[in-house]
Amino acid sequence: MSAPHPQSPSLDQPRPRRARPKAPAAAPASPELKAKALEIHKRLCAVYDCPIPYFHSLDPVSELVSSLLSHRTKNADSGRAFKALHARFPDWEDMLEAPVAEIEAAIHGVRWPELKAPRIQEILREVKVRRGELSLDFLGEMPVEEARLWLQEISGVGPKTSAAVLSFSVLRMPALPVDSHHHRVAQRLGLIGPSIDVGPSHPILRAQLPADWSAQKLYDNHEILMLHGQKVCFHRRPACARCTLNDICPSAFEA
């Protein structure tokens, strides 16, 4: 077995629990915004053919690694990096005490590998310290918001990553991730204000959708808004003329 990392805390004992932060409060959505969000969902589902198949069937720890790699990185590049990292460390436990340079080399195709390599290692160490094992399966027994907050107590895990772990992994929990495409489209459509950043947009956009929606429907909502951002509502020169939402979009032909 490799020697303990000189700067890491003991991985054997669960760390005493910190006070859990409260869920970010989102103002209740107005009936108009709720109706608009549903109309957008209905139209985009017709275009992108809901239900959308899940693109991953990873355990939640693997999904956490995958999600951390994907930050500001193209899906193809982060997918390649994930495969290379998992090939190097088939058991994530072996990564906990590995030289950071080895992790960085495996993920060199992502953006900021020199930052992501130590961060991923530290985050997985934190999971092990807090749980006594490197597993996040227990999150499936918790209410969604509580599970998200548990993850977000870890430095470096934000709202998008926590939602992705719960939604995209085999846990298949009803959480709504918001990526940069999703965020841009929602902003242009007027679902969120121009000064709302990606992180704070999570509870606002979730509150506009029915509370009892299934994991699949929330996943569909994220995917169709993301796909719309990738295929029609481009960052530069959105294709408003062929957008199914151009009659209800305040930014149509102006973005």
Ligand code: SF4
């Ligand atoms: S009308 Fe244009 S700006 Fe509005 S959502 Fe469609 S593509 Fe985006």
